[in-house]
Amino acid sequence: MNATYVLTLSCPDKPGIVHAVSGFLLQHGGNIEEAAQFNDHATGLFFMRVQFVCECVSEPELRQQVQALAQAHQMRWGLHAWHEPMRCVIFVSQQGHCLNDLLFRWKSGLLRLDIRAIVSNHRDFYQLAASYNIPFQHLPLRPGHKAEVEARQLELIAQEQAELVVLARYMQILSDGMCEQLAGRAINIHHSFLPSFKGAKPYHQAHQRGVKLIGATAHYVTAALDEGPIIEQDVARVDHSLSVEDLAASGHDTECAVLARAVKWHSEHRVLLNGHKTVVFR
Template sequence: MRPIVSAVRRVGLLSGLVSHTVTLANHPTAPDPTHWVLTLSCPDRPGIVHAVAGLLAEHRGNITESQQFGDELSGLFFMRVQFTASVARDELTTALDALAPRFGLQWTLDVAGRPVRTLVLGSTAAHCLNDLAFRQRSENLPIDIVAVVSNHTVLEPLAQFYGIPFHHVPVTAATKAAAEARLLQLVEELDVELVVLARYMQILSDDLCRELSGRVINIHHSFLPSFKGARPYAQAHDRGVKLIGATAHYVTGDLDEGPIIEQDVERVDHSRGVEDLVALGQDVERRALARAVRWHAEHRVLLDGHRTIVFR
């Protein structure tokens, strides 16, 4: 009888194992958590971080990165939080909407690393466009360049090389209004979130700047606020500067006065001519612009009046 009992026991154990395996196979797996990035600003007061962290914890969120800053000058508080959570966006937005009135929050929520739909404006200089397109392809720069718009055709072969649609929109004094209307049309049709002026040698109108406020980044080939306007390297050479620089900033109706996102410099001396400064400056320009675009796309830049808070 002992062999029969052992056989029965083995059959029972095997049956239980099969049953357990079937149950696990039929059980729906939990969805992979989404990586979110939350940014917010509000009047500074105690309890903001506690309230935000508590809200995320209530929705099974795990904070992976958190930065905050209280500006004594403006009295505003700024915060950027990355977290993972297996909940729907609607659930999070409903909770944030409910919390916002308590602190006067202005907030944004996005999937971390989502490529930002970007339109690049250029004229004839190719270095900034080429750098952004290359970094998008090779360095996971979180943008999706959906189009290149230019008032010349010089950049068309470069756009074609990277497989980016090219639009030639000439600009003259007589056609400026029509050209900007075409630009806005492309922004709407292509669902553009960010416009980058990659050495686009045209001044945007006040109306266009207001329409795209906070969504346009320009690279100025100088270390603002010095040497504004045209031919800044010639101005810098004339003054015998020892540092040349570039400034990436948001565009406003005031020429070269928008909130600064990033600046970079290169040391020079008296032996450098204007052509040398231009060549060195192009390298500085592309570096500063790429960092500014990355930080914007990663939601690391928050506006604080005419200044920016950059959580690097």
């Protein structure tokens, strides 16, 4: 049977890498359906994403052969079976617009996800989760028990073999240790056009500064608060007549769209880390 895969890679840039990859795929019965590449002249790195159909080789054998190719070119790589949706856990607190948007897109077939659980420190959205037949985990945060709760969260993520954790307005700061364990696979939506207005209450900060544009930023979670590699951003125009509440209401739609695009691209293996930045093959 034909099987579709996505190969992602990064390595030191040099002539012949595209030829080596395309020749490798031809040699192993692969037919390229989509390909994108980027040469970062500042760092001397090469990035590539190739989606291809392969008829002749089993997945374990293909992985073994890719490993040999990667060693020859000092590649960091990933091989992903396209038919397998990405296993995902969503964290949320008490604002559900991003969660509701993601669930609707997922149910409509617009996101290649297998949503295994919704985790919250409040009970507000257990009925929403139930309406989509998704398990809901209520893990309240009590003073002095953060480490215990995070241990349970990590246990759940491991139990569900989640490849992605989405912080859909989860209004808690993750510990450094948890950020390290989720490096490169936890996406947060921040209701500001970072690096402006980091931290708490960015709409209040924006209102105080009288901004004419408000925005949202989807980024990978790191131990440095709101400073992880940025995946996607967008803005909405506002003016002096709007209150803080008006700004927040206007920003909700932007947050939903930005987070959905970031999750979609990550789940399709279109985002590659490039140091503190990302390469996004849309």
